[in-house]
Amino acid sequence: xxxxxxxxxxxxxxxxxxxxxxxxxxxxxxxxxxxxxxxxxxxxxxxxxxxxxxxxxxxxxxxxxxxxxxxxxxxxxxxxxxxxxxxxxxxxxxxxxxxxxxxxxxxxxxxxxxxxxxxxxxxxxxxxxxxxxxxxxxxxxxxxxxxxxxxxxxxxxxxxxxxxxxxxxxxxxxxx
Numbered sequence: 001x002x003x004x005x006x007x008x009x010x011x012x013x014x015x016x017x018x019x020x021x022x023x024x025x026x027x028x029x030x031x032x033x034x035x036x037x038x039x040x041x042x043x044x045x046x047x048x049x050x051x052x053x054x055x056x057x058x059x060x061x062x063x064x065x066x067x068x069x070x071x072x073x074x075x076x077x078x079x080x081x082x083x084x085x086x087x088x089x090x091x092x093x094x095x096x097x098x099x100x101x102x103x104x105x106x107x108x109x110x111x112x113x114x115x116x117x118x119x120x121x122x123x124x125x126x127x128x129x130x131x132x133x134x135x136x137x138x139x140x141x142x143x144x145x146x147x148x149x150x151x152x153x154x155x156x157x158x159x160x161x162x163x164x165x166x167x168x169x170x171x172x173x174x175x176x
Contacts (some may be wrong), residue, residue, distance in 0.1 A: 007131055017097060023142065024107050025131060025132040028132040028135075028136055031095045033093070034094075035088050037134045038087035038088045038091075040079065041075055041078065042076070042080040042085075043147075044064065044074065044075065044076075045072040045076040045080065045166065046146040046150070048061050048064075048072060050146045051146050064065075082127065083100065085153065088157075092158045095158055096158040096159070096160040099164060104167075105164040106133045107162040108129075109128075129168070129171075131166065138166065140164070140165045140168075151165070
C-alpha cells in the first residue's frame with residue numbers, strides 16, 4: 001500500500017493518460033486490511049513456502065518469527081484455521097457491498113466517458129479502471145500467487161471480488 005505516494009507523483013508528472021485516482025482508494029485499502037488481518041495466520045506462512053527462494057525464505061521466516069514471538073508454523077496452527085475465515089466474512093461481505101454500489105466490476109462502475117478525442121469520439125464509452133481497482137486486483141493476485149485456494153475462498157465468499165478479478169485479468173498478463 002506504499003505505492004500510493006509513487007502513483008500520486010507519477011500522476012502529477014505524467015497526467016495523460018490518467019491513472020483515475022478515486023477518492024475511494026482509502027476505503028478500498030481499509031477493506032483489504034480488514035481481510036488481511038484476520039487471515040494473516042493463513043497467508044503469511046504461505047508466502048515463505050510458496051513464493052520465496054531459499055535464502056529469502058530463511059530471512060522471511062526468521063524475521064517474522066521474531067516479530068510474532070513464535071514460528072510461522074505455530075502462528076498458522078494458532079491463527080490460521082477456519083476461525084480466521086469466519087472473522088474475515090463480515091469484511092469480505094462489506095467489500096462486496098462496496099463494489100456492488102456501482103454497475104459493473106470496477107469501483108467507478110462499468111462505463112465512463114473517455115476523454116481522449118484522439119482515440120475515441122467524446123460520445124464513446126469504455127471501461128474506466130482506477131488506481132483503487134489495481135490495488136484490489138493486486139491483492140487478489142497476491143492471494144492467487146501464494147495459493148490459488150486463497151483466491152478461490154475469497155471469491156467463493158464474495159463473488160463481486162471475482163467479477164473484478166476476472167475483469168482485470170488483461171492487466172495481469174505479462175508481456176515481456
